[in-house]
Amino acid sequence: MSRFPLAFPPRLTPPPATRRYEVWQVDSFTSVPFTGNPAGVVLDAAGMTDHEMQLVARELNNPETAFVLPPDDASHDVKIRYFTPITEVPLCGHATIAAHVARATKLGLAPCSLLQRCGAGDLPVGIGGRAGAYRVTLTQAEPTFAPPLTTRATQQVLRALRLPSAALRSDCPVQVVSTGHAKLMIGVETRAALMALRPDAAALVKLSPDVGANGYFLFALESEAPDELSTCRMFAPAIGIDEDPVTGNGHGPLGAYLVHHRLVQHDGRAFRFRSSQGHCVGRRGRVDVSVDIRDDRPLRTHISGDAVPVFKTTIELGAVWR
Numbered sequence: 001m002s003r004f005p006l007a008f009p010p011r012l013t014p015p016p017a018t019r020r021y022e023v024w025q026v027d028s029f030t031s032v033p034f035t036g037n038p039a040g041v042v043l044d045a046a047g048m049t050d051h052e053m054q055l056v057a058r059e060l061n062n063p064e065t066a067f068v069l070p071p072d073d074a075s076h077d078v079k080i081r082y083f084t085p086i087t088e089v090p091l092c093g094h095a096t097i098a099a100h101v102a103r104a105t106k107l108g109l110a111p112c113s114l115l116q117r118c119g120a121g122d123l124p125v126g127i128g129g130r131a132g133a134y135r136v137t138l139t140q141a142e143p144t145f146a147p148p149l150t151t152r153a154t155q156q157v158l159r160a161l162r163l164p165s166a167a168l169r170s171d172c173p174v175q176v177v178s179t180g181h182a183k184l185m186i187g188v189e190t191r192a193a194l195m196a197l198r199p200d201a202a203a204l205v206k207l208s209p210d211v212g213a214n215g216y217f218l219f220a221l222e223s224e225a226p227d228e229l230s231t232c233r234m235f236a237p238a239i240g241i242d243e244d245p246v247t248g249n250g251h252g253p254l255g256a257y258l259v260h261h262r263l264v265q266h267d268g269r270a271f272r273f274r275s276s277q278g279h280c281v282g283r284r285g286r287v288d289v290s291v292d293i294r295d296d297r298p299l300r301t302h303i304s305g306d307a308v309p310v311f312k313t314t315i316e317l318g319a320v321w322r
Contacts, residue, residue: 019047022106023060024312026098029246029277029285029305031133036278036285036307037246039098040065043106045081050088052317057083063241064092066099076122077114078103086240090119091180093248093287093303097136100127101307104134120180137304138248140179143256146212148173149184153211157184160203161216161235167193171263176213177253179301183217183234185257191222191231195280201237208238215239217250219275221263229264229273230254233280245278246285252301255291259298269293 022043030036040060045053045067057065062085069079080099082092096116103109104127111128116138126137149157154174158165163186168174172187188194197218208214215236223231232254234247244250258264259271271291278284288304 018316018318020314020316021045021048021056022312023056023315024098024102025060025062025310026102026307027283027285027310028094028097028101028307029248029287031306031308033308033310035283036305037094037244037283038062038310039092039095041095041099041102042067043102045069048317049320052320053081053083054086054088055320056315058085061085062095063244064089064095066092066095068099068103072117075115076117079117081118084236084240088119089181089239091123091140091249093138093140093250093252094246094305096125096138096248097305097307100125100136101134102309102312105131105309118180123180133306135304135306137302140249140252140301140303142179142300143253143260143298144178145257145260146176146182148175149211156207157186157211157216159200160207161186161197161199161218163188163193163197163199163218172261175257176211177257177260178213179249179252179256181215181249182213183215183247183250183253184211184213185253186216186218188218188220191220191224194218194220194231194233197233199235201235201242204235205238215241215244215247215250217247217254219254223276225276227274228276228286230275231279232275232277234277243281245281245283246287247277248287248303248305251275251277251287251289252303255289255301256298259291259293259296262296266291266293268296271298 124139169187
């Protein structure tokens, strides 16, 4: 007999039969493969358990993987769930773009509008362009603003980011904003200071429950391209993403934040801008943002982007260890 018996052996849960799922790898917020933000997309994930979704997301190891499901009822057209390598999240911008490009390519869709159900609610999605060159627009949830962080909490965040206080924009309160998946918005004085950041990931994880967000979205209102307003970076180590290449759920809140704090000029009805991200991880991408405005208040935000499928494959799921 072995001297090392398994006191608590893993449990093998057999499904009724082996199931096959079509999986796409799609780069979002870009038209160039191997740039932008990569997402896994499981088309027609019906029958997949929560545990299996998490295992597939961990295996693909993208910032997020989208699982496309049939609608719950006639009130919406499609349902999508999102998983990072370690947890489920309510909404992901780049994985939404990826999922609808994969789905439209698979089904040969013409330009259309649809309603998507996800953890952030029922959100409108517009699909434009044509096969091989689709462009997707996601209307995000109504923006909400938490109170700005206290001076003490702000200093804790800056220490974790290893960002000098002098590099923080004085007209940008450090504040959690959400359009479906909350981010802590942090304005940086210069693009050079933003690019030089090397945060303490463990410290950011520890602070996440205190600040009320698992993502730290930093922006500078400078860019290397004349048609871009801003350059951004996003760190979310608490959900398994040390640095996100291009963040849709950060750019929607950014648009709302810029209007809310009157940091930009607009015509009173809408504000539009283009932003870039991903430079420091070698995956540059661009996001187009539009903010609906009434009485100088941001009402809704829309993010738009291209995406390019990189490959597709089939996975088989049989018995799964728990």
